[in-house]
Amino acid sequence: MSVATAPGTVSATSPAARNLLLLRIAAWTILGAPLAWGVYRWFWGDGFGFDPVEEMLHYSGLTAVWVLIASLAITPVRRWTGFNALQKIRRLTGLWAFAYATMHLSVYVTIDQWFDWVLIVEDLRERPFILSGSAALALMVPLAVTSTKGWIRRLGRRWVSLHRLVYLSAGLALLHFWWGQKADLRNAVIAAAVLAVLLGARVWWAVQKRRRAA
Amino acid sequence: MTKRSWDTIPESEVTPEEVYLDRRQFIAAAGVAGAAAAALTPEGIAAAVRTVRAQRGASQEAQEYTWGAEMQDELSSYDLVTGHNNFYEFGTGKGDPARYSGEFRPRPWSVEVSGEVNKPGTYDLDDLYDPSWIEDRIYRLRCVEAWSLTIPWRGFALRNLISRVEPTSNAKYVAFETVYRPDEMPGQNRRVLDWPYVEGLRIDEAANELTFLATGLYGRDLPNQNGAPLRLVVPWKYGFKHIKSIVRIHFQETMPPTTWNLSAPQEYGFYANVNPNVDHPRWSQATHRVLPGIRRTDTLMFNGYADQVQHMYAGMDLARWY
Ligand code: HEM
Numbered sequence: 001m002s003v004a005t006a007p008g009t010v011s012a013t014s015p016a017a018r019n020l021l022l023l024r025i026a027a028w029t030i031l032g033a034p035l036a037w038g039v040y041r042w043f044w045g046d047g048f049g050f051d052p053v054e055e056m057l058h059y060s061g062l063t064a065v066w067v068l069i070a071s072l073a074i075t076p077v078r079r080w081t082g083f084n085a086l087q088k089i090r091r092l093t094g095l096w097a098f099a100y101a102t103m104h105l106s107v108y109v110t111i112d113q114w115f116d117w118v119l120i121v122e123d124l125r126e127r128p129f130i131l132s133g134s135a136a137l138a139l140m141v142p143l144a145v146t147s148t149k150g151w152i153r154r155l156g157r158r159w160v161s162l163h164r165l166v167y168l169s170a171g172l173a174l175l176h177f178w179w180g181q182k183a184d185l186r187n188a189v190i191a192a193a194v195l196a197v198l199l200g201a202r203v204w205w206a207v208q209k210r211r212r213a214a
Numbered sequence: 215m216t217k218r219s220w221d222t223i224p225e226s227e228v229t230p231e232e233v234y235l236d237r238r239q240f241i242a243a244a245g246v247a248g249a250a251a252a253a254l255t256p257e258g259i260a261a262a263v264r265t266v267r268a269q270r271g272a273s274q275e276a277q278e279y280t281w282g283a284e285m286q287d288e289l290s291s292y293d294l295v296t297g298h299n300n301f302y303e304f305g306t307g308k309g310d311p312a313r314y315s316g317e318f319r320p321r322p323w324s325v326e327v328s329g330e331v332n333k334p335g336t337y338d339l340d341d342l343y344d345p346s347w348i349e350d351r352i353y354r355l356r357c358v359e360a361w362s363l364t365i366p367w368r369g370f371a372l373r374n375l376i377s378r379v380e381p382t383s384n385a386k387y388v389a390f391e392t393v394y395r396p397d398e399m400p401g402q403n404r405r406v407l408d409w410p411y412v413e414g415l416r417i418d419e420a421a422n423e424l425t426f427l428a429t430g431l432y433g434r435d436l437p438n439q440n441g442a443p444l445r446l447v448v449p450w451k452y453g454f455k456h457i458k459s460i461v462r463i464h465f466q467e468t469m470p471p472t473t474w475n476l477s478a479p480q481e482y483g484f485y486a487n488v489n490p491n492v493d494h495p496r497w498s499q500a501t502h503r504v505l506p507g508i509r510r511t512d513t514l515m516f517n518g519y520a521d522q523v524q525h526m527y528a529g530m531d532l533a534r535w536y
Contacts, residue, residue, distance in 0.1 A: 050298040050506045051308070051361055111508050119498065129496045180496065182359075183477050184306040184406045 027089040031096040034063040060104035068097035076201045098144045133176035139169035256292030256432045290363040303399040311439035318398045320442035329465040332380035347374045353449035356517045360502040368430035373421045388420040389470035391462035413457035414470035450516040452486045483536040488517035
């Protein structure tokens, strides 16, 4: 029996396709693990402890920040390691970051603020801490929307420029993280340091490229 | 200030004083609850308190005033009270104090009483107070992070100690200091805050009838994570004023520095009175969560203890002196 394949696509049985499939499965497993762990905690684990609202906010926020950082790490890590296939899971990682940030916002709007829009607007107006988080998430919306193949084709070069916004979003998320801490800045400092290295690598490469061109 | 006996509140009196029960009522309640032995367990004590409240038949209004609309007659469980703590000396996570305080040795313990008093000295903890001062009081603890617990403390009114050591007329403030033992308190190895932790009260606040030094909770000695063997309880103020594992009580003329105020002066003031009208820069103080619940409850002025304390702040701008 022969498997019909459209011209130009790789056969599903080719080693390259199999590796890509494995990579995708690994990526889904890793990126989905915090969600699975959260569901487990809620139903069978500690139920998010004595202050579930606070703990869910922290858990979802930390996950969102680290997955966002992971999405930014993909290109540098690919260049450092030569593991080029990583590029294939970059959009997936970014979308998961958006999903976790959305869950984080959902916790805030539902069981933290109880849909009290007056309070929420007050929070937005009076607290730079909340405003920066919201701006970070708002910036992720156009990126998520334009993450489809169709939009990539349609936007061409502009897609790349648009998606540089992710750095601004990550910077705002970090600011939000930083401002949200009481006294112990350790976790925020670690995240900021990693983000700085990733951003630094990008800047360094851009400068090198310009120099070579000159 | 008039001296009020904690033992003479009529059972039917429907006032904010319902926020505590004295020792005798506790024991009586235990009898009512069926078995005296039951009262020795946290569950027994919680059941006894429920019984007393039911007997008193406090009006709904009074219960809401003193306990909040939700969980109004429930003590926080022993597991919650001893498992959810802010005690950065043992780590910044809420579970860290329970997890990392095992090495801490609360005995032997001595407390230095110094400064503007006629009878300064270093007292062994057992000599610091008279056993007859010991009583049980139930207070709501409102954390500045907008959550609350309701805790049955055991201990003594600070005013008893103050009378004993005879402050001079220069004693305008009382400063407190936590022990510094980085070997036993792993959190002190990181400079998250300026160790040792220090706190303070105005002398009239220290002498207020509500101000309490706890030596135990739920009828037991204070667990390490709750500030063993001696911690302050000032129920109309935010949790961070409740300095733990106290080794020094110093009477002085000037306002003492306080740790969280040093760390973030625009967020935490010296007074730190619970006030639903003055927000923390990063969140509203108008409501709080009664743990382990997730719904919000309105926060009351002075945490519901206004009748006992508001006279001390007459004419003060509480938005400025937060
Ligand atoms: C949509 C707007 C957002 C709102 C309203 C919001 C709200 C909050 C709130 C209320 C907290 C808890 C603070 C506390 O109680 O200590 C928090 C913490 C946090 N949020 Fe957000 N957030 C938003 C967006 C984001 C985004 C987009 C990210 C990251 C991509 C993020 C990452 C974090 C992190 C890392 C924390 C701290 C977790 C910790 O301290 O353990 N937030 N956020």
